[in-house]
Amino acid sequence: MRDDPLIQLIIVIAPLSLLAIGGASSIYAPLQQQTVDVYQWVSGREYLELFAIARVTPGPGSMLTTLIGWKVAGFVGALVATLALYIPCSVLCFGAARTWNRYRGTKWHTAIEDGLRPIGAGLMIAGGVMILRLEDTGWLGWAVAFAIVAVMTWRPAAHPMLLLAVGASIFLAVRAVIG
Amino acid sequence: MPPAAQPVSLFALYKLCFIVGLCSFGGGLTAWFHREVVHVRGWLTDDEFFSGYALAQILPGVNSTNMAVYIGQHLRGAVGATVALIGLLTGPFAVVLAAASAYHQLIALPGFPAIMGGVAAAAVGMMFRLGMTSARGAYRHIPSMIVLMATFLAIGVMQWPLLPVVAVLTPLSIAAAWPRKPTTERHDDA
Incomplete structure (x- = not known):
């Protein structure tokens, strides 16, 4: 049974779900080790290629595991790999959210919620900085990010889709001129 | 704010998560979720959203799906959580497989990397x-502002690991927030 590729996918990926602390970026190193060195499902070059695809497509960067499942066992493999990554952490999060919401209205719940709020806001700004660093788009990335801040201050109701299109247009225009 | 009198329809929840998931590049779903869930639909209050965001970040797993x-x-x-998770993943799942099939054509498209970077x-x-x-809301309460800045500096600038930073700041922040909002349980006068 341990030779079944689908079982192997679950054995490799499911534990990573609960190891991804502070975001999915922490799973890339162990995932690479397991899929390239141990199970040899993909070559190192293929791994980087799949990583790049997951980065440029919408959704969490961790869709990389979906692609590895697809390489191993086609569509079913992709499905199994996706579920193996998202189910364990989602069950944990569900339990935490349910416990959390059950005690809504009590004094300590209000205090914890008030205390967590500035931490959430600080993490959000820090998360934006980390994405810019990871994307490695230099001054242009920062310029577009702050331009969007300015536009949202001026027009708070602007639709997100429009803002994303503005960002893409600026990048296209600048890259066309400067290269 | 009490929960909406009418339960939110599962289809509306699925649709929102599907669109946000499909349009999120580089991890930008959070701001869009906030706009739709807090401002446009009024499903969550601001406090509920941000404390949930902190929870989603602190728990292991993928932060965006945790938030959903x-x-x-x-x-x-339970049904809502399942529907939101599936809604968020359906679009990216289909697109990532399609992109992997057409990778070499896709990467050769002029302007493709620029569009992704801009988004x-x-x-x-x-x-x-x-x-x-x-x-801006935290200005009114100095300790909140300090916690916000400390969190940002430690994670975003110093790049310290998340767990120790949160483990130190959370108790301090909660302690500072304790006497703020009076509830019916309170007997002492602040």
């Missing part, structure tokens, strides 16, 4: 703006 699970659970329990940068701008909006 939190929102879904809050609105419709990600705009999404970051949306996150900055949302974080700043929340910070």
Whole structure:
């Protein structure tokens, strides 16, 4: 049974779900080790290629595991790999959210919620900085990010889709001129 | 704010998560979720959203799907959490497989990397703006402002690991928040 590729996918990926602390970026190193060195499902070059695809497509960067499942066992493999990554952490999060919401209205719940709020806001700004660093788009990335801040201050109701299109247009225009 | 009198329809929840998931590049779903869930639909309050965001970040797993699970659970329990998670993943699942099949054609498209970079940068701008909006509320309470700045500096600038930073700041922040909002349980006068 341990030779079944689908079982192997679950054995490799499911534990990573609960190891991804502070975001999915922490799973890339162990995932690479397991899929390239141990199970040899993909070559190192293929791994980087799949990583790049997951980065440029919408959704969490961790869709990389979906692609590895697809390489191993086609569509079913992709499905199994996706579920193996998202189910364990989602069950944990569900339990935490349910416990959390059950005690809504009590004094300590209000205090914890008030205390967590500035931490959430600080993490959000820090998360934006980390994405810019990871994307490695230099001054242009920062310029577009702050331009969007300015536009949202001026027009708070602007639709997100429009803002994303503005960002893409600026990048296209600048890259066309400067290269 | 009490929960909406009418339970949120599962289809509406699925649709929102599907669109946000499909349009998120580089991790920019959070600001969009906030806009739709708090401002446009009024499904969650600001406090509920940000404390849920902190929870989604602190728990292991993928932060964006954790946030969807939190929102879904809050609105419709286990079924809501499942629907939100599936909604968020359906679009990216289909697109990532299609992109992998057409990778070599895709990467050769002129302008493709620029578009992806621009979308990600705009999404970051949306996150900055949302974080700043929340910070404005914190001006009225100095300890909140200090906690916000300390969190940002430790994670975003110093790049210290998340767990120790949160483990130190959370108790301090909660202690500072304790006497703020009076509830019916309170007997002491602040």
